[in-house]
Amino acid sequence: MKLSDFGQSIAHIDLSTGNCRVESAPQDWVEKFIGGRGLGVRYALEAGPEVDPLGPENRLCFMNGPLTGSEASMSGRWACVTKSPLTGTVTDSHQGGWSACRLRWAGLDGLVFEGQAENPVYAFIEDGEISLRDAREVWGQGVHATVAFFRERYGKKNLSVNAIGPAGENQVLFAAQVNEDDRAFGRGGTGAVAGSKNLKAIVIRAGQKKSEVSDSKAWKEARRQALDTIRDEANITSPRKGGLSVYGTNVLMNVTNTIGALGTRNSQLNSFGERAETISGEWVEQNLLVNDPTCHACPVACKKEVEIKDGPWAGLRMESVEYEPAWSLGSNCDNSNAASIAKVIDQCNDQGMDPIELGNAFSVWMEASEKGWVDEGEELAWGDEAAMVALTDAVAAREGVGAILADGPTRAAESLGHPEIAMAVKGQAVPAYDPRGLKGMGLGYATSNRGACHLRAYVAAAELGVVPSEADPLAWEGKGELVKTFQDLHAFSDSLDLCKFSAFAEGAEEYARQFAVAMGKEFEAEDVMLAGERIYNLERYFNNLAGFGRGSDTLPARFTEEPSTAAGSKGHVSELDRMLVEYYAVREWDEGVVPKVKLQALGIL
Amino acid sequence: MEVAFYATLERLVGQRRVELPLAPGATVRDLTEALAATWPELAEHLFEAQGELSRRVNIFVAGRNVRWLKGLETRVEEGDSVAIFPPVAGG
Ligand code: SF4
Numbered sequence A: 001m002k003l004s005d006f007g008q009s010i011a012h013i014d015l016s017t018g019n020c021r022v023e024s025a026p027q028d029w030v031e032k033f034i035g036g037r038g039l040g041v042r043y044a045l046e047a048g049p050e051v052d053p054l055g056p057e058n059r060l061c062f063m064n065g066p067l068t069g070s071e072a073s074m075s076g077r078w079a080c081v082t083k084s085p086l087t088g089t090v091t092d093s094h095q096g097g098w099s100a101c102r103l104r105w106a107g108l109d110g111l112v113f114e115g116q117a118e119n120p121v122y123a124f125i126e127d128g129e130i131s132l133r134d135a136r137e138v139w140g141q142g143v144h145a146t147v148a149f150f151r152e153r154y155g156k157k158n159l160s161v162n163a164i165g166p167a168g169e170n171q172v173l174f175a176a177q178v179n180e181d182d183r184a185f186g187r188g189g190t191g192a193v194a195g196s197k198n199l200k201a202i203v204i205r206a207g208q209k210k211s212e213v214s215d216s217k218a219w220k221e222a223r224r225q226a227l228d229t230i231r232d233e234a235n236i237t238s239p240r241k242g243g244l245s246v247y248g249t250n251v252l253m254n255v256t257n258t259i260g261a262l263g264t265r266n267s268q269l270n271s272f273g274e275r276a277e278t279i280s281g282e283w284v285e286q287n288l289l290v291n292d293p294t295c296h297a298c299p300v301a302c303k304k305e306v307e308i309k310d311g312p313w314a315g316l317r318m319e320s321v322e323y324e325p326a327w328s329l330g331s332n333c334d335n336s337n338a339a340s341i342a343k344v345i346d347q348c349n350d351q352g353m354d355p356i357e358l359g360n361a362f363s364v365w366m367e368a369s370e371k372g373w374v375d376e377g378e379e380l381a382w383g384d385e386a387a388m389v390a391l392t393d394a395v396a397a398r399e400g401v402g403a404i405l406a407d408g409p410t411r412a413a414e415s416l417g418h419p420e421i422a423m424a425v426k427g428q429a430v431p432a433y434d435p436r437g438l439k440g441m442g443l444g445y446a447t448s449n450r451g452a453c454h455l456r457a458y459v460a461a462a463e464l465g466v467v468p469s470e471a472d473p474l475a476w477e478g479k480g481e482l483v484k485t486f487q488d489l490h491a492f493s494d495s496l497d498l499c500k501f502s503a504f505a506e507g508a509e510e511y512a513r514q515f516a517v518a519m520g521k522e523f524e525a526e527d528v529m530l531a532g533e534r535i536y537n538l539e540r541y542f543n544n545l546a547g548f549g550r551g552s553d554t555l556p557a558r559f560t561e562e563p564s565t566a567a568g569s570k571g572h573v574s575e576l577d578r579m580l581v582e583y584y585a586v587r588e589w590d591e592g593v594v595p596k597v598k599l600q601a602l603g604i605l
Numbered sequence B: 001m002e003v004a005f006y007a008t009l010e011r012l013v014g015q016r017r018v019e020l021p022l023a024p025g026a027t028v029r030d031l032t033e034a035l036a037a038t039w040p041e042l043a044e045h046l047f048e049a050q051g052e053l054s055r056r057v058n059i060f061v062a063g064r065n066v067r068w069l070k071g072l073e074t075r076v077e078e079g080d081s082v083a084i085f086p087p088v089a090g091g
Helices: A027-033 A036-047 A099-105 A143-154 A190-196 A216-231 A243-247 A249-258 A273-279 A281-287 A323-328 A338-351 A355-370 A385-397 A401-405 A408-415 A439-447 A479-496 A500-504 A508-519 A525-545 A557-561 A576-587 A596-601 B007-013 B028-038 B040-046
Strands: A010-014 A020-023 A060-064 A078-083 A090-095 A110-114 A121-126 A129-134 A159-163 A177-179 A183-185 A199-205 A289-291 A305-307 A317-319 B002-005 B017-019 B058-061 B082-085
Touching: A010 A129, A020 A129, A027 A036, A027 A525, A036 A060, A036 A078, A036 A090, A036 A110, A036 A479, A036 A525, A060 A099, A060 A190, A078 A099, A078 A190, A090 A525, A099 A159, A099 A199, A110 A121, A143 A159, A143 A199, A143 A338, A177 A190, A190 A199, A216 A508, A243 A249, A243 A281, A243 B007, A249 A273, A249 A281, A249 A323, A249 B058, A249 B082, A273 A281, A273 A338, A281 A289, A281 A338, A281 B007, A317 A338, A323 A338, A323 A355, A338 A355, A338 A385, A355 A385, A355 A401, A355 A408, A385 A401, A401 A408, A439 A479, A439 A576, A479 A500, A479 A508, A479 A525, A479 A576, A508 A525, A525 A596, A557 A576, B002 B007, B007 B040, B007 B082, B028 B040, B028 B058
Parallel strands: A010 A110, A121 A199, B002 B082
Antiparallel strands: A010 A020, A060 A078, A060 A110, A078 A090, A090 A183, A121 A129, A159 A177, A159 A199, A177 A183, A289 A305, A305 A317, B002 B017, B058 B082
């Protein structure tokens, strides 16, 4: 497995005709857009930004990065890029587990699906060969049963299954794809796109391959330097010592609650008070944790497997009660029971749905019920766990109220005549950081190219004092530049494709060094930032062509007009307009639109 | 005065909440020194070599990180909550 050969084996699969060909990506694309997210967006752009996301012309691109499946730490990821049915923007989502590595070990760098199969199919991949096979037997099955079915058929050894569940088949607009039972391409509705194409699963069989790099000594050294930063006890990634490693992502719950940035009851409140405790990472670790699984080549092991010991879901064993769903299904829905949160997350893994979007759809319906905007008999009370569990399956099946919520919180709120209660940007629901208490995160949501997202610009790392570039969470000044820097850095790491959490330890220097040695070329930290900027602008260009022009970078009025009532952020709103002025200036954009001269300067046009 | 510890610092101290014999108006410096005297192993988390507040800890008074207030000279007034975290983030 020669790492510098990356990009030479991209499979194009036409599901309408069954034709499949493997070819090299244009060299120019690989140089400019690196791999993973960047290269995937370039392929998606080729289909045209105006395609119907659920039509056969839309492309569903699975793209490895140049480091995927290598010995580099946290390198087990791939990107899924497509035009989102939820937002109408380009979207990319990333997945841990082992599917990405196995694709690389099977001799392929990416898969570009287009068309629509007549009957349900799955792609079987081994030794660089791809075949489309009949999936009618598993159509209608959940992810867990689908994974079990393929393990039974092909054996467990060296096998990864990436599948959609009923939600994807029914084109729930926020359907996910899940591999290894619980590692998801979570956001943006990539599962609905797979469902629209009748693509049930991608099944890959391949054993681990060793990387070949021309300068093996330098490769070892570059990896060692990166690993040293991950292991450094000062970093949250430090194995079994850092907060991320010990508690997983849900180590955040108590801190966002403390600073008044934990949205509660559909963000009508900004803190969950003492009730945050029982949905926090610390509580889960002390009461439910049974195992700390990991991903390929990752010593952090932030995944947290839990077992529910009593109550109606006793015996449930699942991973993971991550911070995002613990918020979306927890304080956001006024629910302080970690067991019911675990139950709904596991249902989401099985049905193949994004729990962030689902929790926001619930909280919209709960607020509307409270205000009397929901028809009698269809109400959902705050914190009604049993109803949430029942409704989760109804959403996946598009039954009853579930059919309304299956189109996401934005459309659900619109259907009630109250679009203002959807906490969303460009049609995608906000994640777990209230922008009144973390101002940079709000700017990140508004300017994310895939709709509201915490991961495009994870400036919470600076605003919570985790990385050296710390920033006051309540100050708006300077956030324009900070958000741009984080967006560009993450656009690069998502293209390599390394786990996002590598950025809690590594930076542009470590990324550049590993990439340069792997590819056998000169590459410096400033090249990392330039490539990241190019990729971010490419996505924005896609969105501009898809109809997102001036005025598209917004936040719900609740965040800009209703002051926080919680300690830590009391009296604050998001000063989005001021931050946008700063942001557009550093981006050299015209009110959210990339000018031609910028596209030319970055080599996009 | 009550102080709450979270995440790995809760483990280190062995409990979530501790009561310190300090009156309202005491500074964060008074508070951290009292903590270091009771839990010497906390000291390396709290202070850099020159007695500055360490990057390995975030102290919140009434929900505000003291880094953005007056650092170690920040006063803890009556009714202010005090929460001490190691650096934490996720996604
Ligand atoms: S930090 Fe967590 S999500 Fe990232 S690679 Fe490691 S175990 Fe997987």
